[in-house]
Amino acid sequence: MSRTLPQAKKAWLQRRRLPWADRAFWATTALFAFGILLLVSLIVYQLTVSAWPSLTKFGLGFLSGTTWDPVDAPGHNLFGALPFIYGTIISALLALLIAVPLSLGVAIFLTELAPAWLRPPVSFAVELLAAIPSVVYGFWGITTLIPWSRAHFEPWLAHSLGFLPLFQDRGSAHDMLSAGFILAIMILPIISAVAREILLAVPSTQREALLALGATRWEVVRRVVLPYSRSGLLGAVILGLGRALGETMAVTMVIGNSPQILLSLLRPADTIASRIANEFTEANSPLHLSALIELGLVLFALTLLVNALARLLVWRVARRPEGTMHV
Amino acid sequence: MHKKWLNAALLVLILGATALGSGTVTLNAAGATFPAPLYFKWAETYNKVTDGAVQINYQAIGSGGGVQQTIQKTVDFGASDAPMLDRELKQAGATVNNFPTVLGAAVPTYNLPGKPTLNFTGQVICDAFLGKITSWKDPAILALQDEANKQLLSGLNDAAAKITIAHRSDGSGTTFVWTDYLSKVCPAWAKQVGAAKTVNWPAGIGGKGNAGVANIVAQTPGALGYVELIYAIQTQIGFGKVKNAAGNFILASLSAVKAAAAGTKLPDDFRVSITATPPDPGAYPISSFTYLLIYPELSVVPSMTKAKAQALGQYLCWAINSKVKGGGQTIAPTLAYAPLADEVSAKVVEAIRSRVKFDGQLVINPSKPGFCSR
Numbered sequence: 252m253s254r255t256l257p258q259a260k261k262a263w264l265q266r267r268r269l270p271w272a273d274r275a276f277w278a279t280t281a282l283f284a285f286g287i288l289l290l291v292s293l294i295v296y297q298l299t300v301s302a303w304p305s306l307t308k309f310g311l312g313f314l315s316g317t318t319w320d321p322v323d324a325p326g327h328n329l330f331g332a333l334p335f336i337y338g339t340i341i342s343a344l345l346a347l348l349i350a351v352p353l354s355l356g357v358a359i360f361l362t363e364l365a366p367a368w369l370r371p372p373v374s375f376a377v378e379l380l381a382a383i384p385s386v387v388y389g390f391w392g393i394t395t396l397i398p399w400s401r402a403h404f405e406p407w408l409a410h411s412l413g414f415l416p417l418f419q420d421r422g423s424a425h426d427m428l429s430a431g432f433i434l435a436i437m438i439l440p441i442i443s444a445v446a447r448e449i450l451l452a453v454p455s456t457q458r459e460a461l462l463a464l465g466a467t468r469w470e471v472v473r474r475v476v477l478p479y480s481r482s483g484l485l486g487a488v489i490l491g492l493g494r495a496l497g498e499t500m501a502v503t504m505v506i507g508n509s510p511q512i513l514l515s516l517l518r519p520a521d522t523i524a525s526r527i528a529n530e531f532t533e534a535n536s537p538l539h540l541s542a543l544i545e546l547g548l549v550l551f552a553l554t555l556l557v558n559a560l561a562r563l564l565v566w567r568v569a570r571r572p573e574g575t576m577h578v
Numbered sequence: 579m580h581k582k583w584l585n586a587a588l589l590v591l592i593l594g595a596t597a598l599g600s601g602t603v604t605l606n607a608a609g610a611t612f613p614a615p616l617y618f619k620w621a622e623t624y625n626k627v628t629d630g631a632v633q634i635n636y637q638a639i640g641s642g643g644g645v646q647q648t649i650q651k652t653v654d655f656g657a658s659d660a661p662m663l664d665r666e667l668k669q670a671g672a673t674v675n676n677f678p679t680v681l682g683a684a685v686p687t688y689n690l691p692g693k694p695t696l697n698f699t700g701q702v703i704c705d706a707f708l709g710k711i712t713s714w715k716d717p718a719i720l721a722l723q724d725e726a727n728k729q730l731l732s733g734l735n736d737a738a739a740k741i742t743i744a745h746r747s748d749g750s751g752t753t754f755v756w757t758d759y760l761s762k763v764c765p766a767w768a769k770q771v772g773a774a775k776t777v778n779w780p781a782g783i784g785g786k787g788n789a790g791v792a793n794i795v796a797q798t799p800g801a802l803g804y805v806e807l808i809y810a811i812q813t814q815i816g817f818g819k820v821k822n823a824a825g826n827f828i829l830a831s832l833s834a835v836k837a838a839a840a841g842t843k844l845p846d847d848f849r850v851s852i853t854a855t856p857p858d859p860g861a862y863p864i865s866s867f868t869y870l871l872i873y874p875e876l877s878v879v880p881s882m883t884k885a886k887a888q889a890l891g892q893y894l895c896w897a898i899n900s901k902v903k904g905g906g907q908t909i910a911p912t913l914a915y916a917p918l919a920d921e922v923s924a925k926v927v928e929a930i931r932s933r934v935k936f937d938g939q940l941v942i943n944p945s946k947p948g949f950c951s952r
Contacts, residue, residue: 320778327772393793401797423742423798425783508747508784519783525747529786532640533749533775 295551302545304538305330313545319510319526323536330542332549334510338427338520339553342502343495345431345516346438351488353435354443361443362450363472374447381440389504392433397505400424400432405517421517425507428516433501438491445490449483450476482569489561496554499524523550601631603889606881608637609644609657612682612751612806613868616915617657620897620906627896627904632889641751642775648674648871651879654890656871659751660775661849675874675933676848677926678867679898679906681916683807683835684756685817685864689795690714691738694730696818697722697827700763700854700863703820706741706802708766709781714739714800722821743782744794744803749775752788752806755866759853807835808914824859832916834862840919848926865916870894876936884936891934891941895949899927902949927952 299306305313309330316331357377361370401424408428412418457475466474477484507519508529523546534540607617614636621634639647641658648656649670661676686698702718705711711718714731723731731739746753754775761768771777783798785791788809795801796815807830810817819827828834841858844850854863872894873879876887897906900923910917918926931950934941942950 318778321776322772322774322778324772324774327778393790393797398797423783423794423801425785425794503747503786504790508786509779509782521784529748529784530776533642535642535749535774535776539776 295548298544298548298551302541302548305541305545308538309542313542314549317510317512321530321535321539321542323539328536328538330539330545332523332546334512335521335523335526335546336549336553337512338430338506338510339496339522339524339550342427342430342434342506342520342522343492345427346434346495347488347492349431349435350439350442350491354439354487354491355446355484357439357443358446358450359472359476361447363476364468374444377440377443379440380436381444385437385498385501386504388433388437389501392429392501392505396432397424397429400429409517416514417516419515419517421515422519423507424517425505425519426517427506427520430502430506430520430522431516433505434495434498437498437501438494441494442487442491445487446480446484449480449487452483453479482565485561485565485568489558489565492557492561493554496557497524497550499528503528523547523553602633603631603886604633604635605654605886605890605893606635606637607655607657607870608639608647608653609871610641610659610751610868611638612641612659612808613657613680613915614638616680616906616910616913619909619913623904623909624893624896624906632893634893640749642749644871648873651873654879654881654886655873657869658871659866659868660754661847661867661869662871670873672873672875672878673847675872675929676869677872677894677898677930678839678848678869678918678922680910680918681835681839681865681867682751682755683830683838683862683865683916684752684759684804685807685810685830686802686820687792687795687805687810687815687817688802689797689799690730691734691799692730693816694723694727695816695829696727696731697724697821698818699821700759704760704764704767707743707745707760707779707781708770709743712741714741722827738799740800742794742798742801743779744791744798744801745779745782745784746776746787746791747784748786750787751775751866751868752804753777755853755864756804758851758866759864762851762854807916811914820863822859822861822863823855823857824861826859828860828862830862830864832911832914834860835865835916836919837861838863838865839867839916839922844922844925848929870897872934874933874935875938876934876941882936887934887936887941891930891950892948894930894934895927895942895947898923898930899949899951900924901951905949924952 309316313330313332315333316329317333318329318331319334320327320329322328361374365373405421405424408418409421453476457479458471461471461475502522503525506521506525508521508525509519510521510526511518527543527546531543534543617636621636625633641660644656644658645662645666647653649666659682662674667674686703688696699722702711702722705718714734720728720731754773757771757777758773761773771780783794785794788805791803791805792809792813792815795803817830819829822828837858838852838861841861842850842852842855848867852865852867876882876890896902898918899905900907900918900920907917907923927950931940931942931944931947
């Protein structure tokens with residue numbers, strides 16, 4: 252007895268359908284998902300265990316302390332993380348301040364304004380920036396950015412805005428401002444690439460509707476595209492912030508590596524990631540090593556906090572009606 | 579038929595490979611980055627000297643890492659710029675041998691117009707690094723210079739004469755030598771800062787590695803920093819003279835650094851700082867040994883075998899014994915490392931002969947000492 256083709260196919264499908272396959276699939280993917288959770292908890296556990304000597308010795312004082320004295324001798328061996336926390340946050344915020352308007356501008360130009368033939372090469376160039384290793388940025392920073400900044404930009408800044416405490420007492424340009432600059436260039440491609448994808452996802456019907464009403468390009472962007480993609484754009488910015496908080500190599504090459512809390516952006520500073528990278532291989536004592544690991548724990552908590560805040564922000568923004576006209 | 583031939587050929591190949599493999603001894607080591615280029619060269623040369631019988635893998639992970647891996651016995655031997663501390667020896671559970679191999683030195687480098695060779699004392703360097711002296715026109719600096727440099731410095735305008743301190747941001751043996759020297763010659767430094775591979779700097783900008791410091795100095799007019807002597811020689815950046823214990827201003831050189839070791843009375847375990855103290859009139863005062871860390875009873879290292887222990891003993895002597903022609907000490911100056919003085923080398927060779935054992939037996943056979951010959 253010969254079977255027809257659809258029948259054969261059905262039989263084949265049934266033969267391949269195992270009763271437990273669905274559950275196995277569920278279990279495998281769940282295993283992967285929980286694996287991540289397990290991994291994160293193991294990291295926290297391991298960091299806490301290794302940081303324990305420092306955690307118990309300094310307690311909360313580790314977060315508020317401003318002295319980092321790793322010399323293994325009586326009267327020394329004191330560790331306080333505040334200058335590093337300060338440097339990490341300020342340099343990352345500075346980077347956002349510079350990079351966000353730039354990258355949103357790039358993304359809007361590429362999706363809304365640029366002629367079609369111009370879009371691929373410019374997008375490619377922006378994405379290329381993301382592929383450059385951070386040490387190369389650092390190298391560019393010390394050989395090009397810093398000399399230029401010291402000779403031209405910072406004197407001008409100190410001259411014209413020197414009445415602000417932010418721009419006083421300039422030195423060799425190995426400082427917070429240079430770190431912010433380098434970080435801004437590094438996070439620019441990430442933010443603009445993600446933002447471009449998000450803007451592309453805005454339905455054309457929305458744009459066309461407003462254009463049909465006689466709106467200009469600017470009005471379309473301002474009243475439809477941006478409100479529609481608000482939460483996504485925020486996500487793109489947070490992604491950039493995450494990179495800026497954890498960046499090590501390029502920052503350590505330009506920031507001057509001096510743990511101090513100074514209002515002036517033209518003075519050397521230091522960040523958590525940069526300090527860990529600098530001292531981890533040659534820690535003076537077990538307590539020093541433990542304090543460096545606790546710095547890692549602080550960075551972990553800081554990123555977690557930033558992410559949680561970002562989630563909250565995205566969630567609040569997303570609850571508002573999107574793509575509506577605010578006339 | 580074909581298959582049989584193939585199998586036979588394969589068998590011969592495998593046997594041959596294992597035979598070769600059993601003839602080769604591989605020693606794994608890790609530690610200091612400062613002597614790493616020399617240790618790589620030594621390993622390569624020694625491999626040729628032994629016709630490929632001894633292979634040494636050295637990983638430049640830093641002195642701290644070298645000491646840690648030695649304590650954990652995860653390497654056949656370690657390397658460190660600073661000798662092991664008592665605390666670390668206790669952790670290791672043995673009086674690990676600290677064998678000096680070559681010397682390093684830290685030199686003051688600066689950015690001033692006309693690239694003068696300035697004179698420094700420990701006190702002046704100390705005050706500058708403490709942030710007490712902030713101008714090149716400070717009388718304490720001027721008083722040390724010859725007439726031409728005195729005029730050059732006092733001719734600088736106030737902005738150009740401002741001293742910017744550059745130091746290492748990463749943990750480093752060079753920083754240890756530098757701060758060890760300052761601690762000895764300057765009580766204020768010893769009290770406030772101390773000596774270590776990383777310290778709490780009272781002033782200045784941190785650069786990563788010798789290159790980072792050199793870069794800050796090169797770009798910042800009036801900057802004053804310190805770099806490893808070899809780095810300064812290889813990159814041909816100028817550096818200053820430093821006054822030694824005998825009262826002479828010495829420009830660091832391989833012979834001046836070698837003299838620093840020769841003039842120092844060595845303790846039996848070689849764990850010594852030779853900064854500031856050498857009485858030799860030509861000695862450069864900011865010098866130090868770099869060490870290989872070898873267990874006295876090698877069988878405690880899990881990866882060690884008798885054959886490996888014997889190979890290690892011979893390698894140590896080849897590297898350290900200045901009587902070996904074309905050996906490690908002859909190679910050192912070609913890469914700008916200061917070799918050990920002959921009497922120091924002889925003393926270390928004696929220690930290798932008498933203080934390295936495997937299962938209770940001396941690794942160097944006294945009747946067939948090989949490279950350890952006196």
